[in-house]
Amino acid sequence: MTGEGDLLHVVTSDEITPARRALGKTLIWGSFGVMVAAFLILGLAETGRIAMEVQNWRPALYAYLFWATCLCIAQVVLYGEKGKRTLFILPATLFVVAMVIFPLIFALGIAFSDWNLSSPDGRKFNGLDNIRQMWGDPFYWNALKNMVYYTLAILVEYAIAFGLALILASQIKARKFFRVAFLMPLMLSPVAVSWMVGKSMMEIRFGPLARLARWLGWDRPSFFGDPEMARAMIMMMDAWTYIPFMMIMLLAGLQAIPKDVQEAARVDGASGWRGFWEVTFPLMLPVSITAILIRIIFKLKLADIIINVTSGGPGGATDSVTSFIFREYRDRSNVGYGTLLAIVYLVLIVVAITVFMKLVDRWMNPKY
Structure with a gap:
C-alpha cells in the first residue's frame, strides 16, 4: 500500500467538465486568433497593402503577451493540477520564443528590404536584390576567405597552447608565477590589445617595434601596409589574446589525467614523445575538441582588433565577416544589406559547426 508520505508526489486528476474544456480551448484559440490578426494587419500596413499608418510593432507585442497569458491560464483550466506543473517551464519557453524567434523573423524582413538610414524614403521591400548584391560583392567573399585563414590559424594556436600547458x-x-603571467593577455580586452600593440607598439614612426625593425635594417617598416603581413599581424594579436584561454583548459585536462595511468605507461616503455602520442594526447582529445570548438566560436566573432587597428585595410585584406558587416552598418548605414549578410553568415556558422561536430564524432567513435 502507498504510504501517506508518498501522497505528496501524486498529482490527482481533476474532473474537467465539457464546459471547462470548451472554455480552455476558447482561451487558446481566441487569443491566438487575436495575435495572428494583429500581426497580419501590421504586416499589411507595413507593406502598404492597406491604408494604415504604423508607428511601431508594439501592438504585436501586446497581442503576443495576451496570447501567452491566455495560454498559461488555459493549461490550468484544461488540465487542472497537471497544468500547474506546466507553468514551471511554459513562461520561460514563451520568453525564449519572444527574445529569439521574433527578432529573427524581424531580421528576415529587414534582410529582404532596401533600408539605408541616410535615405529619406525609409525601408522598402526589394525582394532578392540584396542577395544579388551579396553574390557580386568581392569584399564580402574576400572577408569569408579571410575567415578561413583566421580559423585555420587555430591549429597553430592549439599547438602553442598545448606546449605551454x-x-x-x-x-x-616558479610554476605558479608563470601560470599567472601567461594568463595576463586573457585579462585584457581585445580593444586594449589593439591599441596597446597595434596602435602603439607597431606605430610606424615612434613605436618601439618599428624602431627595432629600423635598427635591424628595415628602412621603412610598415606592419600593416602589406596585405599578407597585415593579416599575419592581426592573427598574432588575436592569438596572443586567446592562446591563454586554450592553455588553461588544456592544463586542467592534463592535471585531470590519473597519475597511475602515466606511471603505467612509463613502466611499459611509453615515455617521452611516444608516451605523449600514445597516452597523453588520446586522453586529452575530449578537452582538446572542446577547447578548439570554443576557440572557433570566438574566432568567428573576430572584429574588435581589426576595426581598431586596420579598419579592414589595406583594401579589405584584413577584413573579417563581422568587421565588414559592422562597417556596412556604421559607414554606409546600409541596414538591409548588412542584415542579410549577418543572416547568411549565421547560416554558414551553424552549418560549419554542425559538420565539424559530425566529423569529430565519427573520428572519435568510428563504426565498424
Whole structure:
C-alpha cells in the first residue's frame, strides 16, 4: 500500500467538465486568433497593402503577451493540477520564443528590404536584390576567405597552447608565477590589445617595434601596409589574446589525467614523445575538441582588433565577416544589406559547426 508520505508526489486528476474544456480551448484559440490578426494587419500596413499608418510593432507585442497569458491560464483550466506543473517551464519557453524567434523573423524582413538610414524614403521591400548584391560583392567573399585563414590559424594556436600547458604541468621552478603571467593577455580586452600593440607598439614612426625593425635594417617598416603581413599581424594579436584561454583548459585536462595511468605507461616503455602520442594526447582529445570548438566560436566573432587597428585595410585584406558587416552598418548605414549578410553568415556558422561536430564524432567513435 502507498504510504501517506508518498501522497505528496501524486498529482490527482481533476474532473474537467465539457464546459471547462470548451472554455480552455476558447482561451487558446481566441487569443491566438487575436495575435495572428494583429500581426497580419501590421504586416499589411507595413507593406502598404492597406491604408494604415504604423508607428511601431508594439501592438504585436501586446497581442503576443495576451496570447501567452491566455495560454498559461488555459493549461490550468484544461488540465487542472497537471497544468500547474506546466507553468514551471511554459513562461520561460514563451520568453525564449519572444527574445529569439521574433527578432529573427524581424531580421528576415529587414534582410529582404532596401533600408539605408541616410535615405529619406525609409525601408522598402526589394525582394532578392540584396542577395544579388551579396553574390557580386568581392569584399564580402574576400572577408569569408579571410575567415578561413583566421580559423585555420587555430591549429597553430592549439599547438602553442598545448606546449605551454605541458610546460606548466611539469615540475618547473616558479610554476605558479608563470601560470599567472601567461594568463595576463586573457585579462585584457581585445580593444586594449589593439591599441596597446597595434596602435602603439607597431606605430610606424615612434613605436618601439618599428624602431627595432629600423635598427635591424628595415628602412621603412610598415606592419600593416602589406596585405599578407597585415593579416599575419592581426592573427598574432588575436592569438596572443586567446592562446591563454586554450592553455588553461588544456592544463586542467592534463592535471585531470590519473597519475597511475602515466606511471603505467612509463613502466611499459611509453615515455617521452611516444608516451605523449600514445597516452597523453588520446586522453586529452575530449578537452582538446572542446577547447578548439570554443576557440572557433570566438574566432568567428573576430572584429574588435581589426576595426581598431586596420579598419579592414589595406583594401579589405584584413577584413573579417563581422568587421565588414559592422562597417556596412556604421559607414554606409546600409541596414538591409548588412542584415542579410549577418543572416547568411549565421547560416554558414551553424552549418560549419554542425559538420565539424559530425566529423569529430565519427573520428572519435568510428563504426565498424
